[in-house]
Amino acid sequence: MILIGHRGARKEAPENTLAGFQHLRQLGIHHVELDVRLSKDQQLVVLHDTTVNRTSDGKGNVLDFTATELQQMNATLPFPHWPQHSGIPLLADVLSEWPELKSIQLEVKTADNTILNTIAHGLAELVRRFKLQNKAIVTSSDQNLLAIMHRVAPAVRRGFVAERFTRDPLEVSLNHHCSHLVINHHRCTPGMIDTAHMLGLEVSTWTVNDINAARRLQNWGVDSIITDVPSLMLKHLHVEAQ
Template sequence: MTLIYGHRGAKGEAPENTLVGFQRCLEHGVRRCELDLHLSRDGELMVIHDPTLKRTTGRRGKVSEQDAAELANIDARQGGPGWVQPCPIPRLAELFEKCDFEHWQLEVKSASRVRATRTVLAIQELVERHGLRERITVTSSSREVLRALRRLAPDLSRGLVAEYAWLDPLKAARNHGCELLALNWTLCTPERLKRARQMGLRVSVWTVNEPALMRRLADFGVDSLITDFPGLAIATLGKG
C-alpha cells in the first residue's frame, strides 16, 4: 500500500504551507503531510518554503529577519490557487495544535552549522512538548542539518531529500543514519527501490501530480508519494 502525503498541505488546491491547505488535506482523508520550515528571527519555527517572503506574500525581506509575531500576520496566499480569505504564515506549533496528522515530514532547508543547530533544537523541543516524536520524520538535503539531527536529536527519525543523482542518494542516506529517502520521482527506478529495501530505507517520492504516474510509482512499490492534489491521489489510488 502506497501512502499519500499532501505536499505543503494541498499546494494545488489551497495556498501552500497555510492552515487552510493542511485542513483541505485532512478533509480529503489524507492524514499525512509534508511541509517546510524556517526559523524566525526570535527562534520560532515558521511554515514557509522559501527563505524570502517575496513569492508567497509579495513582501520583501527574509523570514529570518522577522519575528514570529510579524510573520504570523503576513498573508501568504500569493501565487497559488485563488483564495478569498487571507492565509497567514503559520507557526509549526499552531499546526501541531489544530491538525491531527498521523505523520508529518518536516523539511529543513540548507543552513549554516549554527542555524542548523538552532533549528534542530527548536524542532526537538516542540515535538517533545506535543508528544509527537513517533509521528515525525525530519528531512533535509543539507548535510549540516542531517549532521545536527544525528548529533543533537538522535531519537528523531531522519530523512534525506534527494533531487539530483550526482551523489548516490542511497549511500548518502545510509551515511547520515536516515530511515527515509525522499526522492525526486524522476530518480525513482525499480532498481533503486530494490536497493533501498535491502538497506532498510523507506522511499517517499515527490512531487507526483498525474494519475498515470501515481499508479506507476505505486506499482513500483514506493512507500509513499507526495502530491499537490491529495484529493486526486485518493480518487486514483484509494485511501492510503
Template sequence: MLIYGHRGARGEAPENTLASFDKALQAGVTRVELDLHLSADHQLMVIHDPTLQRTTGIRGKVARHTAEQLTRLDARLGLSGWEQPCPIPTLEQLFQAFPQFEHYQLEVKSGSRAQAGPVLEAIMQLVDRYQLQDKVVITSASRHLLRHARDTRCPLPTGLVEEHGILDPVKSALRYQCRFLALSWKLCTPARIAQAQRHGLHVSVWTVNDPGLMLKLRDMGVDSLITDVPQLAVTVLDS
C-alpha cells in the same frame, strides 16, 4: 502506498497555510509534508522560501522577521484566486490545529552549519511538548543538518531529500543514518527503490501530481508519495 499532502494541499489551497492542511484532511489524507525556516526569534515558521516575496508579496527574508511579525502576513499569493487571508503559521500552530494528522515530514530549509543545531533543538522541544515522537521525521537536503543530527544522536528519525542524484542517494542517506529517503520522482527506478528498501529506508517520492505517474510509482513499490493534489491521489489510488 501512503499519501502525503505536499505543503498541505498545494494545488488546492495556498501552500503551507492552515487552509492548505485542512484541504488535505478533507481529502482523507492524514500525512503531510511541509517546510520550515527559523524566524529572527528562533520560532519555526511553516514556509518554503527563505524570502517572503512569492507567497506574501512582501520583500525581505523570513529570518529577519520575528514570528509575531510573520504570522501577521497573508501568504495566499501561493495560489491565485483564493479569497480568504491565510497567515503564515508557526509549526506549533499547525500541531495545535490538526491533532488528527498521523505523520509529518518536516523538511528543514534553514539547514546551514550555524542553524543546524538551533533548528533541531526547536523541533525537538515542540515534538516533546505535543508528544509527537512517533509522528515526525525531520527531512532535509542539507548535509550540515543531517550530519549534526547524526553526530549529536538526535532522537528523532531523519530523511535525506534528494533531487539531483549526483551522488548515490541511498549511500548518502545511509551515511547520515537516515530512515527516510525523499526522492524526486525523476530519480526513481525499480532497482533504486529496491536497493533503498533492502537497507531499511522508507522511500517517499515527490512531487507526484499525474495519475499515470502515481500508478507507475505504486507498481514500482514506493512506500509513499507526496502530492499537491491529495484528493486526486486518493481517487486514483483507491480506484
C-alpha cells in the same frame, strides 16, 4: 502506499498555511510534508522560500521578520480569491491544530550551521512536546542538518532528500542513519526501491502530480508519494489517506 500532501495541497490551497492544512484534513488526509524556517526571533515557522515575496503580501527575507509579523502577513497570494486571510504560521500552531496527524515530513532547507543548529533543537523540542516520535521525519538535502539532527536528537527519524545524485543517495542515507529516502520521482527506479527496502529504508517520492506516474510508482512499491493534487490522487489511486 501512503498519500502525502505537499506543503499541504500546494495546487489546491495556499501552501504551508493553516488554511492549506485544514483543506488537506477536510480531504481526510493526515500525512503531510512542509518546510521549516527560522524567524528573526528564533521561532520555527512554516515557509518554503528564503523570502516571503512569492506567497505573501510581504517583501523581504524571512529572517528579517518576527514570527508575529509573519503571522500577520497574508500568505494566500497564489490564490487571489481565497476567502480568508491565512498568515505564515508557527510550526507549533500547525501541530496544535492537528491532533489526528499520522505522519509529518519536516523539510529543512540549506542554511548556515548556526541556523541549522537552532532549527534542530527546536524540532527536537516540538517532537517531544507533541509526542511525534512515531510520526515525525526530519528531512533535508543538507547533510550538515542530518548530522546535526543525529547529534541533537538521535531518536528523531531522518530522511535524505535526493535530487541531484552527486553521491549515491542510498549511501548518504545510511551514512546519516536515515530511516527514509525522499527522492525526486524522475530519479526513482524499481532497483533503487528494492535496494532501499533491503537496507531498511522507506522510499518517499516527490512531487507526483500525474496519475500515470503515481500508478507506476505504486506498482514499483514506493512507500509514499508526495503530491500537490491530493484530491486528484484520491479519485484514481488506492492509497492510505488516513
